Amino acid sequence: xxxxxxxxxxxxxxxxxxxxxxxxxxxxxxxxxxxxxxxxxxxxxxxxxxxxxxxxxxxxxxxxxxxxxxxxxxxxxxxxxxxxxxxxxxxxxxxxxxxxxxxxxxxxxxxxxxxxxxxxxxxxxxx
Numbered sequence: 001x002x003x004x005x006x007x008x009x010x011x012x013x014x015x016x017x018x019x020x021x022x023x024x025x026x027x028x029x030x031x032x033x034x035x036x037x038x039x040x041x042x043x044x045x046x047x048x049x050x051x052x053x054x055x056x057x058x059x060x061x062x063x064x065x066x067x068x069x070x071x072x073x074x075x076x077x078x079x080x081x082x083x084x085x086x087x088x089x090x091x092x093x094x095x096x097x098x099x100x101x102x103x104x105x106x107x108x109x110x111x112x113x114x115x116x117x118x119x120x121x122x123x124x125x126x127x
Contacts, residue, residue, distance in 0.1 A: 001026035001116050003098045008121030011088050015125075019083040021098030021118060028079040032104040035072060035083045036111055037094035037123075044097070046109045048072035048083060053105075061107045066092070090127040095120040 007019040019035070034049035048062040050072050060072050066085075074081040081098060099114035108114065 001028075001031060001100055003100060003116055003118035005096065005098045005118045005121040008096060008123045010124045010126065013089055013125055013127045015088055016084070016086045017088065017123060019085065019096055019098075019121060019123070021081045021083075023079045023081070023100065029076045030104060031100040031102060031116075032106060032108055033072075033074055033081040034099050034101070034108060034114060035081075036097045036099060036114075037092075038097070038120075039091075039094040042094075044111050046111070047096070049107050049109060050074060050081075051105055051107050059107065061109065063109075085123070088123075088125045090125050093123060093125050095122050 002025045004022045011017050035047040036044050037047050038044040050058050050060040069087045071084045097120045098118040100116040101108050101114045
């Protein structure tokens with residue numbers, strides 16, 4: 001599956017951005033999806049992920065650093081996953097990556113559990 005992120009850019013602290021990730025080349029509902037980010041000089045870190053239950057209810061998990069500010073959601077019909085980022089802080093500045101794994105029933109927070117990655121989109125938050 002191929003992943004392409006868009007929607008990054010420059011924002012002021014306190015503002016919002018919405019990142020989008022378009023998937024192609026595979027049955028989108030068969031993949032678990034997540035967002036990671038990497039700031040300069042730092043390792044790639046988990047941001048958010050979601051999984052689907054048997055009853056089509058989605059469960060999400062976000063890192064404590066973004067809890068209450070970021071929300072992940074997906075549209076299977078459009079093969080898209082989104083990251084809504086509110087109340088942005090300067091420490092949210094990073095390259096954000098969309099990723100997919102082949103165990104959609106699991107909430108995966110380790111980058112090593114993901115099989116496919118997008119090219120990343122830069123988010124810069126000025127204070």
